Amino acid sequence: MQFPFLGTLAACLLVACGTPQLSTPPMQFDPSHYQTRQLTVAGQTFTVRAYENLVTVARPVEAAYQAVNIYVPEAYFHGQSVGPFTAQTAPIFLPNQIGGYMPAKPGTPTARTGPPGESARASTIAVALSKGFVVASPGARGRTTPTGKAPAAIVDLKAAVRYLRFNDARMPGDAEKIISNGTSAGGALSALLGASGNSPDYAAALAALGAADVRDDIFAVSAYCPITNLEHADSAYEWLFSGVNDYKKIDISMLDFQVQRKEVAGSLGAEQIRLSSALKAQFPAYLNSLALRDPQGQPLALDSAGNGSFQAYVQSLVIASAQTALNAGTDLSGLAWLTVQGGVVRGIDWDAYVRTAGRMKLPPAFDALDLGSGENQLFGTASVDKQHFTSLATQRNTAPGATQADAQMVKQMNAMAYIGVARTAAHWRIRHGTKDRDTSLAIPVILATTLQNQGYAVDFALPWDVPHSGDYDLAELFAWMARISTAP
Numbered sequence: 001m002q003f004p005f006l007g008t009l010a011a012c013l014l015v016a017c018g019t020p021q022l023s024t025p026p027m028q029f030d031p032s033h034y035q036t037r038q039l040t041v042a043g044q045t046f047t048v049r050a051y052e053n054l055v056t057v058a059r060p061v062e063a064a065y066q067a068v069n070i071y072v073p074e075a076y077f078h079g080q081s082v083g084p085f086t087a088q089t090a091p092i093f094l095p096n097q098i099g100g101y102m103p104a105k106p107g108t109p110t111a112r113t114g115p116p117g118e119s120a121r122a123s124t125i126a127v128a129l130s131k132g133f134v135v136a137s138p139g140a141r142g143r144t145t146p147t148g149k150a151p152a153a154i155v156d157l158k159a160a161v162r163y164l165r166f167n168d169a170r171m172p173g174d175a176e177k178i179i180s181n182g183t184s185a186g187g188a189l190s191a192l193l194g195a196s197g198n199s200p201d202y203a204a205a206l207a208a209l210g211a212a213d214v215r216d217d218i219f220a221v222s223a224y225c226p227i228t229n230l231e232h233a234d235s236a237y238e239w240l241f242s243g244v245n246d247y248k249k250i251d252i253s254m255l256d257f258q259v260q261r262k263e264v265a266g267s268l269g270a271e272q273i274r275l276s277s278a279l280k281a282q283f284p285a286y287l288n289s290l291a292l293r294d295p296q297g298q299p300l301a302l303d304s305a306g307n308g309s310f311q312a313y314v315q316s317l318v319i320a321s322a323q324t325a326l327n328a329g330t331d332l333s334g335l336a337w338l339t340v341q342g343g344v345v346r347g348i349d350w351d352a353y354v355r356t357a358g359r360m361k362l363p364p365a366f367d368a369l370d371l372g373s374g375e376n377q378l379f380g381t382a383s384v385d386k387q388h389f390t391s392l393a394t395q396r397n398t399a400p401g402a403t404q405a406d407a408q409m410v411k412q413m414n415a416m417a418y419i420g421v422a423r424t425a426a427h428w429r430i431r432h433g434t435k436d437r438d439t440s441l442a443i444p445v446i447l448a449t450t451l452q453n454q455g456y457a458v459d460f461a462l463p464w465d466v467p468h469s470g471d472y473d474l475a476e477l478f479a480w481m482a483r484i485s486t487a488p
């Protein structure tokens with residue numbers, strides 16, 4: 001724990017402050033204030049220094065969340081290298097723990113417990129440390145508190161980035177090589193952090209909290225199944241799932257700071273089916289407005305029925321995923337909706353694939369008419385817990401006295417709004433499983449394609465048969481991180 005204001009007081013005494021002023025920013029990293037931890041990864045035990053619950057801003061409003069845990073391999077304090085890195089060159093891995101747009105504490109390297117019978121696996125943070133990355137896991141405020149509404153979580157992540165850059169010379173790791181990671185809502189925030197570097201849209205909020213007055217752009221983004229682009233996610237969902245009327249929805253709640261999920265099955269009624277069609281009908285105009293192109297430069301578009309080259313492109317990505325699985329020895333022979341000939345995946349029955357993936361959300365998937373979704377709560381204010389954030393849901397609202405969120409607040413949560421407009425990260429790795437139904441496949445495809453079209457380096461794939469989850473391919477993730485960090 002740090003005592004941020006003592007530094008300020010000492011500085012004031014030294015320079016004889018007249019009016020109280022922050023002559024030394026209070027969030028100064030103290031390398032001598034740590035605990036030692038032993039971690040074991042793949043049978044190897046090693047030591048790290050743990051600096052936990054460091055408050056990242058001078059004037060926190062929820063200090064438990066506006067904080068970062070920093071872990072540094074002990075080797076870096078003895079002039080040694082770990083893998084390809086030294087204390088000067090080690091990238092800083094920035095995994096957020098955000099789920100469901102809930103408040104998230106900074107992460108720790110404690111072991112993950114797997115299914116019963118399986119021994120505990122090393123956490124993502126522990127594996128990162130074993131590979132020589134410095135780890136800074138930021139907390140962030142979330143939707144359940146009056147001060148945690150949008151854009152609080154992204155402001156907190158930016159404050160953490162600024163803390164690391166402000167303290168770059170005082171700690172091992174290279175703050176010009178910050179690599180963000182997150183899953184789902186955390187994936188969306190990871191993408192938003194990478195897209196929106198130094199954007200003036202967050203300057204007032206950061207200044208009010210007393211964040212360090214330095215840049216907040218980052219080097220790279222890893223995002224698993226990002227639940228982003230929320231104002232277009234309802235229509236994207238129905239573009240994919242319209243016609244699938246049975247659902248298995250997941251209710252998200254919070255227990256002891258862990259996000260809990262419970263499955264509830266049902267079937268859409270006639271009114272919901274009409275709503276699904278209305279939402280689907282909105283999607284082609286939005287998609288076409290983006291003027292996306294595939295990697296060969298061909299336009300990606302949709303006709304008014306939702307068919308066209310964009311749909312074919314999404315299908316080709318799922319087919320590529322099946323091919324990768326097949327090449328790796330996965331048995332696909334039981335899948336009647338996949339055409340496989342001579343070791344080559346030649347086609348997919350799209351409707352059957354979508355039915356197999358299955359609908360999880362009711363229309364509108366995100367902006368619920370009764371303000372019942374987590375996203376409605378995300379877009380509340382300090383005095384109004386839940387709001388709409390699309391005009392369609394506002395028009396069809398069923399909740400008493402409902403209001404619509406300020407458009408600027410909605411924009412501030414959407415990575416799409418900042419790509420190439422702000423200082424966008426150069427390197428991206430985006431993963432979204434083919435079995436993920438939490439948002440439409442169109443959402444990560446649009447994100448990845450927008451980045452690619454603007455010249456950013458994007459490693460994008462839809463891992464075969466993977467449901468809504470993240471950090472399932474750590475060997476590949478850390479190999480990618482090492483590659484982009486050491487490239488000349």
Ligand code: DHB
Nearest residue numbers: 099100101184185227438
């Ligand atoms: C998450 C999942 C959702 O379906 C959603 O709408 C928002 C967040 C999550 O797992 O973080």
